[in-house]
Amino acid sequence: MSIEGGVLHVVATPIGNLGDLSPRAVQVLAGVDLIAAEDTRHTAGLLAHCGVQTPRVSLHEHNEDRQVPALIQRLIQGESLALVSDAGTPLISDPGFRLVAAARAAGIRVVPIPGPAALIAALSASGLPSDRFWFEGFLPARAQARRHRLEALAAVSGTLILYESSHRIQGSLEDMAQTLGGERRAVVARELTKTFEQIQGGRLDDLCVWLSSDPNHTRGEFVVLVTGAPDAPGEALTAEARRVLALCLAQMPVKQAAKLASQITGAPKNDLYQQALALKGKA
Structure with missing residues (x-):
């Protein structure tokens, strides 16, 4: 596969199972001049698995502003770059937005290399309505700010999709039950594509109980999906x-x-x- 110079490739990487890395992604990672990675040490393990030895440079939320001008200059000079995050599709609750925006502003071609995304994987297996959805990403860490944000989301009619960490999942789920209504149907997806993957559905109230019933239920990385607000009377009428x-x-x-x-x-x-x-x- 010939890699065109002066092009930025946005490459999706596995969220757990390394078998989900596409052959096209491997070809791009092996063929570009440089890989911009959220964590170069983490990406080194993935590249070693694929036998790829492409040089890497760090690009994360704390250095993106500083790194972008130099990376854009390299692209202008004809080098090819790949952008990856630690897991999943870059920019989806991960760094990379500033680089992609700057590249497009400079007239540089940006090519997506599609692949895993935790929110889509969870939605596809949730059994919740998928025709309309609202991806919120991570809620605020502080409880009061989190509840305020949930209040703003309470009227959203599409399925809500949120990410959460292991040390905040219990508090966040309880806030969802209190703010959105404990009777709402929801799904907690944990450790997607990994050995201990779990996809648990039920009412928000019931899921709070399920989560606290076993310490293992609060381990790992989480996607939470909640059915949207019901339509107001007559809202669906033409x-x-x-x-x-x-x-x-x-x-x-x-x-x-x-x-x-x-x-x-x-x-x-x-x-x-x-x-x-x-x-x-x-x-």
């Missing part, structure tokens, strides 16, 4: 269904109006009934 319902309500009682509007538009009668009640209440 504009046409609302229009027809309003016309019917002007001529007949709520129950009959909902039934007729459902027959005309095909919208769920119960949704129309709830919306009719809401409209009558406002009137």
Whole structure:
């Protein structure tokens, strides 16, 4: 595989199982002039597994501002670079945003090398709605700030996806149950693709109990998924269904109006009934 000069490759690496590193990723890591790694020592183990000896430079949250100008200059001069994080897809709750943004601003081609991402792996196996989701990443470490952020997320209708560490998972899950509602369905995914992988589902209240029932349940790296807020009455109705319902309500009682509007538009009668009640209440 020929590696084009002056190109930045954003390379996804395994989140646990080394078998998830794609052949294309190995070819790119072996062929570029330099690898920018979140932790060069951690990446050294992955490269040794693949037999890759490409030079590495450190790029993490504490030095990214300092490192980016020199890396951009190397790209401008025609070198090829690969960006990797310790695990998963770079920039997803990991460093790399400043480098990618600067590269694009400088007209440098940025090529994604897709692969593992913990949030997508967890969502695909969760059994929770996946048509819409909100990735929040890590919540604030302090309890009060964490609860405030959860309050802001309470009305999000898509599935919430959050990352959490082992020493904060119990407190975070309890705050979710208190703030979002203990009855909400959720999934705790622990140590994905690793030996002790667990994917546990249930109500938030029940998951808090499950988590505290065994010390092993709080070990490792976590993805937490929570079903989104239920739609408000009538929120899912089309504009046409609302229009027809309003016309019917002007001529007949709520129950009959909902039934007729459902027959005309095909919208769920119960949704129309709830919306009719809401409209009558406002009137």
